[in-house]
Amino acid sequence: MLKIEHLTKTYGEKKAVDDLSLHIHPGEIYGFIGHNGAGKSTTIKSAVGILKFDAGTVTINGKSLTEDPLGCKRDLAYIPDNPDLYDFMSGIKFLNFIADVFAVPAAERQEKIRKYADLFELTGDLAQPISAYSHGMKQKLAVIAAWLHSPKLIVMDEPFVGLDPKASHHLKEMMREHCDSGGAIFFSTHVLEVAEKLCDKVAIVKQGKLVKTGTMDEVKGDDSLEEVFLELEAE
Amino acid sequence: MLKVLVKKQLAEVFKKYFYDAKKNKMRSRWAIAAWFLFFFVIMAGLIGGTFAFMSVKLCKGLAPIGMGWLYFLLMSGIAIVLGAFGSIFNTYSSLYLSKDNDLLLSMPIPVSSIIASRLISVYLLGTMYASAAFLPALIVYWVTAGITAARMICGIVLYLIITIIVLLLSCLLGWIVAKISLKLKNKSFITVLASLAFIGAYYFFYFKANNMVKDMIVNAVLYGEKIKGTAYWLYRFGRIGEGDFPAAAIFSAVTALLCAAVWMILSRSFLDITTSEGKTEKVRYVEKTVKERSAFESFLRKEFGRFTSSANYMLNCGLGILLMPAFGVLILINGKAILAVLNEIFTMREGFAEILVCTALCALVSMINPSASSVSLEGKNLWIPQSLPIHPKTVLRAKAALQLILSVPPMLFAVICVTAVMQNPIAEKLMICLIPLLYTVFCTAFGSYLGVKMPIINWTNETTPIKQSGFIAIAIFGSWAITVLFAAFYLWFGYKIGITGYLTLWAVLLAAFSLILFRWLETKGSRRFEEL
Incomplete structure (x- = not known):
């Protein structure tokens, strides 16, 4: 579903991502772990077409991101680390805006908005301007927007930050459902317990380079993910 | 401290x-x-x-x-x-x-x-x-x-x-x-x-x-x-x-x-x-029938929402919307007298009164320039159009369309008022109408070009992209400078080729430059927007 091969991205002299390769298959929840500044967000932004990269290829659902960026973007949804949404819109206007861009039929979008807004207890606030939303409410709105067009691939940067425990729980369930129905999820997180419980596969990145990847069992063995991560960081 | x-x-x-x-x-x-x-x-x-x-x-x-x-x-x-x-x-x-x-x-x-x-x-x-x-x-x-x-x-x-x-x-x-x-x-x-x-x-x-x-x-x-x-x-x-x-x-x-x-x-x-959030009442959400829209239409509505959400934006980038109809009404009421006085002053340069009226209209439309600020105003929201399956040129078209929608109707009203008062032959009247309208299109292209070419994405106060940036100064003063040249060149040599000839020359120039700028926006400008 998402194939990143030999991705390299530099900022001036600094290599933020260095020859990184990952392959995320349909049905997989793929966790992306690393310390601050390790290159997670740069990799994610490059993979969703926001950042131009210097070398390597990104393929989404069989389409090259460089050659067919719009085709790739139609198949994915992205949630950034900080949900900076259009503050001047109301929640419902933002959702309809996203649905229009993805050409989601009216009946389908209404049903989904109803379902997810109720789930995240956001229905009552949908007419409010986004400027009045808390960080968590914006995050919930970004999640609903991401799920609105039934993307094949969902890429998220720290999706649990700002969410209350109930909403986090719902998001985890939604992630699992999405993958069970053939989709794929690639997300970064600092919460290793969540990654350990939720992810099918995990990749650990350090100074822009992939240091370990594989199924959860392959990566952590008998240790906890936290122990493995700290060990790799110390090397 | x-x-x-x-x-x-x-x-x-x-x-x-x-x-x-x-x-x-x-x-x-x-x-x-x-x-x-x-x-x-x-x-x-x-x-x-x-x-x-x-x-x-x-x-x-x-x-x-x-x-x-x-x-x-x-x-x-x-x-x-x-x-x-x-x-x-x-x-x-x-x-x-x-x-x-x-x-x-x-x-x-x-x-x-x-x-x-x-x-x-x-x-x-x-x-x-x-x-x-x-x-x-x-x-x-x-x-x-x-x-x-x-x-x-x-x-x-x-x-x-x-x-x-x-x-x-x-x-x-x-x-x-x-x-x-x-x-x-x-x-x-x-x-x-x-x-x-x-x-x-x-x-x-x-x-x-x-x-x-x-x-x-x-x-x-x-x-x-x-x-x-x-x-x-x-x-x-x-x-x-x-x-x-x-x-x-x-x-x-x-x-x-x-x-x-x-x-x-x-x-x-x-x-x-x-720290106050204001004391406005909470709006209750009531589910309504949704109308599906094209991506362009959706982005255009978004641009309108952005424009009308900020008094600062409306005042600094949309003042001409009110000034142009006001000018039209002024010309309807006092136009004949104004033209007579101008003709008396500039007897040596026949047709200069009409050129000045065109200049005034062009100068007023220069005061409608939301397209210059709108790329920078994306600010931290830039990830949204960049991550969505929409071509950057559609986003830029929506920004330009906002300016055209805001500036063409008041300009049309103003030119109708002007031509109603003027006693010129039909060909001259047509050209007097055409120049301000073409200038409206040119200003849109020019503002959009500057907005993409010199954006400031990292601002802490929206006043920066709206009124304190190089691109907005160039958009306004540059457009005014062109209107001054338009009038000055007529006094210098334009009168020799006659008002219709001179206006035709400017119409060709404005159309050509607008096309070049719009072409740039669709190609290099789009790539530049993608890479911001």
């Missing part, structure tokens, strides 16, 4: 002079000097020059008959109005709406230091405008009436008093706007209406100024006696410029007291205003 905050505040105000956002690095010394020189030429040359001219006229009439105080009173009034007007729109957002409010308030920084640092940026902006009017007046007086130590010291004191009065007025108006806007639902529209009323009053007096000046010089003694009798303290205020030390001391003390009062008001209300 205050020093650090002031440094940060000034760095933000003058960021564009020192930092090249395009290259993401500091500018060279030469570039910094060139930017400051450009700024100086605009302020001192253009605005200062206008007021210097006016000062000479007034001072020559008043100073020799011992009415220097009346001259200073008038020029002080003008400087105060200009200073307060120039910074009023900036004050509210600078004082209360900065994005770093939460960050600064969460740090161990006294609130008074935050207010003081904000006030310094408001003071600088107000002083800049007031100085453009008052400093030429002061110099003209010193040259005309002669310079003495008393006149020099008191003149400088008067200048300082004026700058502080401008600051106090700006703060009070900003505070009133803040208080009102906390209780309003449609804040942006009401702010726009209130501001327009203010602008209307300002221009009313501005256009009456010439007659008032003449009247003032002719009846100076009479008015002088009246003011002395009924408003003695205004007389004493004007006397400061003539070197009246006691008056300077009294007004300095009064200004200091007023400063203390305003400081008290601001200190007491600052936290409440900056």
Whole structure:
């Protein structure tokens, strides 16, 4: 579903991502772990077409991101680390805006908005301007927007930050459902317990380079993910 | 602490002079000097020059008959109005709406230091405008009436008093706007209406100024006696410029007291205003039937939403929307008389009156330029269009379409009014209609080009992309400069080929440049937007 091969991205002299390769298959929840500044967000932004990269290829659902960026973007949804949404819109206007861009039929979008807004207890606030939303409410709105067009691939940067425990729980369930129905999820997180419980596969990145990847069992063995991560960081 | 905050505040105000956002690095010394020189030429040359001219006229009439105080009173009034007007729109957002409010308030920084640092940026902006009017007046007086130590010291004191009065007025108006806007639902529209009323009053007096000046010089003694009798303290205020030390001391003390009062008001209300969410009622969500829209339509609606959500944006980038119909009505009412006068003045250059009308329309449409700011206004939301399956050219088209939708209807109304009054042959009339309409398209292309070419994405206050950036200055002053060239070239050589020929030449040029710019936006501009 998402194939990143030999991705390299530099900022001036600094290599933020260095020859990184990952392959995320349909049905997989793929966790992306690393310390601050390790290159997670740069990799994610490059993979969703926001950042131009210097070398390597990104393929989404069989389409090259460089050659067919719009085709790739139609198949994915992205949630950034900080949900900076259009503050001047109301929640419902933002959702309809996203649905229009993805050409989601009216009946389908209404049903989904109803379902997810109720789930995240956001229905009552949908007419409010986004400027009045808390960080968590914006995050919930970004999640609903991401799920609105039934993307094949969902890429998220720290999706649990700002969410209350109930909403986090719902998001985890939604992630699992999405993958069970053939989709794929690639997300970064600092919460290793969540990654350990939720992810099918995990990749650990350090100074822009992939240091370990594989199924959860392959990566952590008998240790906890936290122990493995700290060990790799110390090397 | 205050020093650090002031440094940060000034760095933000003058960021564009020192930092090249395009290259993401500091500018060279030469570039910094060139930017400051450009700024100086605009302020001192253009605005200062206008007021210097006016000062000479007034001072020559008043100073020799011992009415220097009346001259200073008038020029002080003008400087105060200009200073307060120039910074009023900036004050509210600078004082209360900065994005770093939460960050600064969460740090161990006294609130008074935050207010003081904000006030310094408001003071600088107000002083800049007031100085453009008052400093030429002061110099003209010193040259005309002669310079003495008393006149020099008191003149400088008067200048300082004026700058502080401008600051106090700006703060009070900003505070009133803040208080009102906390209780309003449609804040942006009401702010726009209130501001327009203010602008209307300002221009009313501005256009009456010439007659008032003449009247003032002719009846100076009479008015002088009246003011002395009924408003003695205004007389004493004007006397400061003539070197009246006691008056300077009294007004300095009064200004200091007023400063203390305003400081008290601001200190007491600052936290409440900056941290308040407003008292508007919560809107209940009711599910409605949804209409599906194309991606372009959706982005266009988004651009409209952005435009109408900000009074600052509407006022600074959309003033021409109201001025053009007003101009049209003016031409309908007084057009024949105006054209007759212009034709009489320019008998040597037949058709120049029509060229001037076209120039005025083009100059007015230059004041509608949301496309120049709109890429920068994406700011932290830039990830949204970049991550969505939409071609960048569709996003840029939506931005350009907003400007066309805002500017074409008022321009159409204005050109219909103009052609209704003009008695020219049909071919000339058509060209007189076509040029302003083509210029409307050109301004859209030019603004969009500048917006993509020189964006500033990392701003903390939306005033930066709306009115304090290089691209917006070039969009307005550049467009005005082209209208000046349009008129000047006609006087120089255009009249030789006749009005229709000259207008056809410009129509071809405008169409060609618009096409080139739009082509750039669709190709290189789109790639540039993608990579921002």
